[in-house]
Amino acid sequence: MQQNKKDLQTTNKTKDSERIPAIRMFNLEDESSTFEIGSIPILMPTDATSFWASNKTEDWEQKMHPAPRKQYVVTIKGKLKFTVSDGSTFILEPGIILLAEDTIGAGHSWEIIDGNEWIRLYIPLSADADDHFIAENIG
Numbered sequence: 001m002q003q004n005k006k007d008l009q010t011t012n013k014t015k016d017s018e019r020i021p022a023i024r025m026f027n028l029e030d031e032s033s034t035f036e037i038g039s040i041p042i043l044m045p046t047d048a049t050s051f052w053a054s055n056k057t058e059d060w061e062q063k064m065h066p067a068p069r070k071q072y073v074v075t076i077k078g079k080l081k082f083t084v085s086d087g088s089t090f091i092l093e094p095g096i097i098l099l100a101e102d103t104i105g106a107g108h109s110w111e112i113i114d115g116n117e118w119i120r121l122y123i124p125l126s127a128d129a130d131d132h133f134i135a136e137n138i139g
Contacts, residue, residue, distance in 0.1 A: 031105030
């Protein structure tokens, strides 16, 4: 697997105290998945009506799959390596919000790389909700 030049050092990338570091997975025109690094402004209301917590890992979740819906995923515990279907990878850990918008095509896979448990919150967004994601200029 190819290591993408956008690979993360995101924990310290967003210095602005008015934003939380974030990664957005999304689909390209050919339905492959990719990602971008950015942030989400703090105290920004979001159109979400529910959330749930999980520490379970199903076999299918670790294999390539699209996100079941547009959603934030908030990691409470665990460090993971995600691979998106374009072959690039990123590291997700507590303090970085994942915005899963790769809802079609092959999607993404993940593996736990530190510890043995991933505790997370899922916050589904309505299909037309603003995700408030601000991409970083990487250049």
